[in-house]
Amino acid sequence: MMTSLFSIFEPSSSIFSLSLNWTSTILGIFFLPTFFWASVSRWNLLWLKITNTLQKEFKTILGSSNLGAPLIFVTLFSFILFNNFLGLLPYVFTSSSHLSMTLTMALPLWVSFILFGWINHTQHMLGHLVPQGTPWLLMPFMVLIETISNIIRPGTLAIRLAANMIAGHLLLTLLGNMGPHLPHKLLPILIVPQILLLLLESAVAIIQSYVFAILSTLYASEVN
Template identity: 85%
Template sequence: MMTSLFSIFEPSSSIFSLHLNWVSTFLGIFFLPTFFWASLSRWSLLWSLIMKTLHKEFKTILGPSNVGISFIFTALFSFILFNNSLGLLPYIFTSSSHLTMTLTLALPLWLSFILFGWINHTQHMLGHLVPQGTPSALMPFMVLIETISNIIRPMTLAIRLAANMIAGHLLLTLLGNMGPLMPNKLIFILLLSQILLLMLESAVAIIQSYVFAILSTLYASEVN
């Protein structure tokens, strides 16, 4: 019996105090298409098209001197997309709905960008703190505002992803729990609303993966 609405997000299955539900984070590896066949499948061709499109977009943002870094963000997009999508299936733990995972992704990325920028491009990073054309009287406030906005970036990345995943799953759970309490005449409306909400959550899973990856790419482009 569900003691709390948020208990669906608890990694409760464990052996020897090891929370095995977190293993679902790596289930997406098994869905990656293999490219060792003589003729590629439709899934392989579709995945190659998606990766090439993302690589081209990230390469445009990062510039020609940082082409190799774009592969990091395409891999990040794939990792988050598989976790978000698999979390919509029954009895699969959604690890991307936890700040433990989302902060683990966002914080090291942001910290590496900041350290790289301040060590190698100090003047460029200082110039970002004061936008061009700022009056002299407002410069201290702009430095404070820009500093705070830079510091909270990993939190905004992590909270945005986790909150969107939690919100959709909670709505699906709430509607699902209403089924036994509703009259038979309204069951069709409930099923229709569940299907529509599941379609919306599938779109959100893709969009949030893209948003996380593209914002990380934009943050990386600012340090060069």
């Protein structure tokens, strides 16, 4: 019996105290090796076109000197996208709806950016705390505001992804729980909103993975 609506997001299934729900985070890896041996299909070409477009966009933001960095953010986008879409499948645990997952991705990135910036570009980081043209009376407040905004960045990245993923799943669960209590004649009225909501969640899965990757790229560009 479900004790809470949020209990569907709890990693409860396990064998020998080893949680099995979190294994869904690596299911996307099994879709990648087919690119190396399977014949080229339209889906492969579409995915290559998407990743190449993202790589060019990230390279524009980071600059031409950072050749390997765009690949990191394309990989991050792909990893989040696979997990978001896998969470839409029935009986698949949505790992990207947990802060323990999203914060694990956001916090190391933010810490590496901050350490790299303060060690290699100290003057640039200090100057970034005070925007150009700020009156001297407002400088202490601007330093405080910019410091707080930098500190909360990993939290906002993690909460944004987790909250958007969990919100749609809760709506789908609420609508799905209404099915057994409705007459058969009203089931089509329930199915149509669920299909539309599922399409919306598919769009959210793409958008949120892109937002996470592009914001991480913008944060990385600020320390150069």
